[in-house]
Amino acid sequence: MSESSNVHTAPIHATAAEVHDYDVIVVGAGGAGLRAAIEAHESGARTAIVCKSLLGKAHTVMAEGGLAAAMGNVWPEDNWKVHFRDTMRGGKMLNNWRMAQLHAQEAPDRVEELEDWGAAFDRTEDGRILQRDFGGHRYARLAHVGDRTGLEMIRTLQNRAVSSRIDVFMECTVLRLLTENGQPGNRVAGAYAYWRESGTFVQFNAPAIVLATGGIGKSFKVTSNSWEYTGDGHSLALEAGADLMDMEFVQFHPTGMVWPPSVKGILVTEGVRGDGGILKNSEGKRFMFDYIPEVFASDTADTIEEADRWYEDKKTARRPPELLPRDEVARAINSEIKAGRGSPHGGIFLDIASRRPAEYIQRRLPSMYHQFKELADVDITKEAMEIGPTCHYVMGGIRVDADTAAATIPGLFAAGECAAGMHGSNRLGGNSLGDLLVFGRRAGGAAAEYAQALPPGKRPQADDKQVKDVIADALAPFERDPAQNPYTVHAKLQNTMNDLVGIIRTEAELERALKELAVLNEEAAVVGVEGHRQFNPGWHLAIDLRNMLRVSECIAMAALARHESRGGHTREDYPAADPVVFGKLNHVLRIRGGELQLFAEPLPQMPDELAELFDAAPAGAADEKKASS
Amino acid sequence: MGYDLSMRVWRGDAGGGDLRDYSVPVEEGEVVLDAIHRIQQTQSGDLAVRWNCKAGKCGSCSMEINGKPRLACMTRLSTFEPTETITVTPLRTFPVIRDLVTDVSFNYEMASRVPAFAPRPREKDGTHRVQQIDIDRVQEFHKCIECFLCQTVCHVIRDHDENKQEFAGPRMFVKYAELEMHPLDTNDRRDLLREKAGLGMCNITKCCTEVCPEHIKITDNAIIPLKERVVDNSYDPLVWLGRKIRRRSKSD
Numbered sequence: 077m078s079e080s081s082n083v084h085t086a087p088i089h090a091t092a093a094e095v096h097d098y099d100v101i102v103v104g105a106g107g108a109g110l111r112a113a114i115e116a117h118e119s120g121a122r123t124a125i126v127c128k129s130l131l132g133k134a135h136t137v138m139a140e141g142g143l144a145a146a147m148g149n150v151w152p153e154d155n156w157k158v159h160f161r162d163t164m165r166g167g168k169m170l171n172n173w174r175m176a177q178l179h180a181q182e183a184p185d186r187v188e189e190l191e192d193w194g195a196a197f198d199r200t201e202d203g204r205i206l207q208r209d210f211g212g213h214r215y216a217r218l219a220h221v222g223d224r225t226g227l228e229m230i231r232t233l234q235n236r237a238v239s240s241r242i243d244v245f246m247e248c249t250v251l252r253l254l255t256e257n258g259q260p261g262n263r264v265a266g267a268y269a270y271w272r273e274s275g276t277f278v279q280f281n282a283p284a285i286v287l288a289t290g291g292i293g294k295s296f297k298v299t300s301n302s303w304e305y306t307g308d309g310h311s312l313a314l315e316a317g318a319d320l321m322d323m324e325f326v327q328f329h330p331t332g333m334v335w336p337p338s339v340k341g342i343l344v345t346e347g348v349r350g351d352g353g354i355l356k357n358s359e360g361k362r363f364m365f366d367y368i369p370e371v372f373a374s375d376t377a378d379t380i381e382e383a384d385r386w387y388e389d390k391k392t393a394r395r396p397p398e399l400l401p402r403d404e405v406a407r408a409i410n411s412e413i414k415a416g417r418g419s420p421h422g423g424i425f426l427d428i429a430s431r432r433p434a435e436y437i438q439r440r441l442p443s444m445y446h447q448f449k450e451l452a453d454v455d456i457t458k459e460a461m462e463i464g465p466t467c468h469y470v471m472g473g474i475r476v477d478a479d480t481a482a483a484t485i486p487g488l489f490a491a492g493e494c495a496a497g498m499h500g501s502n503r504l505g506g507n508s509l510g511d512l513l514v515f516g517r518r519a520g521g522a523a524a525e526y527a528q529a530l531p532p533g534k535r536p537q538a539d540d541k542q543v544k545d546v547i548a549d550a551l552a553p554f555e556r557d558p559a560q561n562p563y564t565v566h567a568k569l570q571n572t573m574n575d576l577v578g579i580i581r582t583e584a585e586l587e588r589a590l591k592e593l594a595v596l597n598e599e600a601a602v603v604g605v606e607g608h609r610q611f612n613p614g615w616h617l618a619i620d621l622r623n624m625l626r627v628s629e630c631i632a633m634a635a636l637a638r639h640e641s642r643g644g645h646t647r648e649d650y651p652a653a654d655p656v657v658f659g660k661l662n663h664v665l666r667i668r669g670g671e672l673q674l675f676a677e678p679l680p681q682m683p684d685e686l687a688e689l690f691d692a693a694p695a696g697a698a699d700e701k702k703a704s705s
Numbered sequence: 706m707g708y709d710l711s712m713r714v715w716r717g718d719a720g721g722g723d724l725r726d727y728s729v730p731v732e733e734g735e736v737v738l739d740a741i742h743r744i745q746q747t748q749s750g751d752l753a754v755r756w757n758c759k760a761g762k763c764g765s766c767s768m769e770i771n772g773k774p775r776l777a778c779m780t781r782l783s784t785f786e787p788t789e790t791i792t793v794t795p796l797r798t799f800p801v802i803r804d805l806v807t808d809v810s811f812n813y814e815m816a817s818r819v820p821a822f823a824p825r826p827r828e829k830d831g832t833h834r835v836q837q838i839d840i841d842r843v844q845e846f847h848k849c850i851e852c853f854l855c856q857t858v859c860h861v862i863r864d865h866d867e868n869k870q871e872f873a874g875p876r877m878f879v880k881y882a883e884l885e886m887h888p889l890d891t892n893d894r895r896d897l898l899r900e901k902a903g904l905g906m907c908n909i910t911k912c913c914t915e916v917c918p919e920h921i922k923i924t925d926n927a928i929i930p931l932k933e934r935v936v937d938n939s940y941d942p943l944v945w946l947g948r949k950i951r952r953r954s955k956s957d
Contacts, residue, residue, distance in 0.1 A: 336734020607751030
């Protein structure tokens with residue numbers, strides 16, 4: 077690679093020990109990672125990004141609908157308090173209130189910052205940033221670029237990072253976090269990684285690490301997530317002694333493609349419903365009116381006439397039930413399919429063709445139009461789409477401090493999907509992109525400050541024995557029989573999680589899942605790979621598999637322990653929310669003495685001035701005790 | 706509906722390689738990337754291929770399919786006869802790393818040379834006022850998913866490595882265009898385009914436009930207008946005179 081670029085690929089001639097020293101290492105180059113790196117760099121810290129894929133390919137690129145920010149450009153009534161309230165209610169009040177508050181307050185600034193860095197948002201008539209409707213948001217508040225907002229965001233941040241000459245190590249996967257004396261729970265000393273291209277190892281020494289590795293969807297068979305979503309950050313943090321939290325909450329997006337089989341799970345943006353699309357069953361019935369939970373009843377239209385009027389008249393009409401939070405809509409679709417009212421390929425119909433002119437659909441939803449046309453031979457301006465729930469997002473993640481994004485071990489920070497708290501038990505659409513920017517920035521700033529406060533002599537040193545262990549562990553699959561194939565174990569894991577830890581859960585199935593995961597752990601421990609270390613996907617998967625298994629175990633354990641239904645966790649055997657016990661606690665997971673352990677921690681209580689927002693609201697979260705399904 | 710597909714896949718590395726024959730079962734509605742994944746899962750676990758989203762949004766799985774640069778995730782098997790052998794090879798313009806994976810760092814190097822976006826100040830009320838019609842053309846360019854298919858098909862560099870030093874390629878012209886035409890941007894990149902990015906080497910054969918999976922009209926909407934702007938800037942007699950009077954640019 078030429079010296080004029082700071083974007084590095086694997087060295088052609090690998091040296092025995094490639095070592096780099098930085099103040100801050102950011103793992104992951106999606107929205108949160110890039111924003112964290114920009115902030116750390118601008119704070120004066122020597123910063124590098126280490127990412128698994130080529131720069132600009134991270135999963136953020138798949139985000140479609142937009143970025144929720146109470147800018148009030150379309151509805152001047154909107155403000156951060158309304159956004160905060162929507163977020164908390166969407167998360168069924170299990171959110172870390174401080175994170176939800178910071179997010180609602182700071183998201184508008186982050187949008188303007190993107191605009192100053194070159195993002196080309198859609199505009200209002202008077203030339204300001206246009207905002208669109210989405211599920212669970214009281215006002216139209218998503219800043220967007222058609223239905224490819226994530227691409228716009230990642231490219232804007234990528235350009236900013238490249239022009240700031242931040243070092244990027246791409247196609248480089250972190251194997252383990254290095255800690256002082258190699259002991260879990262101690263201060264972070266760096267990260268050990270391998271180059272995917274060459275298979276050679278590289279050591280990063282840094283006192284501060286920001287994890288921004290995204291989600292866990294690849295543990296599930298039907299998912300909207302890309303291959304990178306193997307829970308790396310979750311697993312690295314847990315292994316280093318940090319806490320995970322809220323792992324039982326997994327979001328199944330209501331609308332994924334269901335046909336053809338090869339595209340099953342690919343996301344269909346909520347923007348389709350925000351722009352007028354409706355859900356129908358095989359009898360042609362607009363069924364969502366039958367699934368309005370008590371807690372949202374006073375905010376939701378109960379006639380078709382009112383629902384249709386809402387798009388133009390938000391003052392007197394209430395929102396259509398298609399725009400309930402994602403957990404509600406996904407459960408409703410699931411019930412309709414189970415009741416035998418599904419579409420030919422086992423989904424439900426999403427219809428915008430009969431509701432909006434073709435020209436409008438093509439302008440508002442260009443990539444949906446393109447996606448269905450090219451992958452399913454369906455013209456969405458002429459016929460309904462077939463859709464069904466798909467594993468989309470994990471609300472759970474690394475337990476962090478709201479203001480600094482600091483994890484529970486010194487020197488470790490986390491932001492974006494791999495961090496917990498912001499979304500509670502269910503994330504609202506449009507709140508992810510804002511989360512990435514708000515907490516990416518905070519994590520980068522806090523990591524830089526932490527690192528800069530440590531003089532060179534006081535920095536934790538990497539432990540040679542730990543490094544040797546990591547290398548031996550990583551290379552072990554080459555010594556084993558390739559007949560024990562990592563792809564086979566991965567396929568089994570995806571089936572187990574899909575069938576037993578999916579959208580509707582029971583005690584018996586969760587217990588079976590934990591048993592199956594134990595067997596899969598044994599199988600994963602003996603997988604072998606063929607070939608050599610240079611760009612070997614089988615080897616990469618053998619490594620990723622351990623992370624997926626560890627995270628899956630966390631999800632199943634926490635799901636088994638939560639005896640209620642709330643947000644992205646639905647128990648058939650405990651169908652109601654339990655405000656007395658489980659509504660007041662978060663599940664925390666940590667490894668102690670080599671054992672994965674689960675603890676209940678009391679939910680942080682919000683101050684009175686914020687709690688009042690819920691009393692004054694038309695439908696208080698206080699009546700949450702009524703079952704949400 | 707399923708059948709056994711015959712595939713020829715290039716296997717090898719920088720030192721050389723060859724086409725290997727595979728027979729792989731495929732199902733209705735599948736794409737080329739599905740067939741490659743099935744080969745990985747059941748026959749050659751170490752077959753190297755880049756991919757991320759498998760939905761045509763990230764631009765990772767670019768390769769040459771029967772000699773045409775395409776995204777493997779968006780190339781449906783139904784576009785071929787079941788009896789047809791599908792041949793997949795790595796992008797020709799970039800050095801091979803292994804199998805279907807190439808070293809695309811040339812593109813990142815060229816991107817790092819493009820001067821950044823520099824907006825005009827905000828209005829007094831703190832907003833930027835831009836009409837949708839003015840942002841439309843920038844949005845067309847922002848659809849680019851950086852699959853680099855336009856780069857690999859471009860004959861200026863496809864078989865002419867020597868041109869890579871001074872030719873940025875269609876992807877980068879789209880990048881220059883989106884900045885040059887951004888209603889808020891204040892930078893001027895025209896001299897750079899002429900002198901360092903090799904805009905003049907493009908002779909508008911439109912191959913790049915044809916392969917673009919996002920249907921960006923690269924030649925008509927990016928390259929030709931840039932050429933016009935550069936020409937206006939460099940050769941318009943009034944501009945020339947004005948520059949002589951005010952200041953000398955490096956190109957004079």
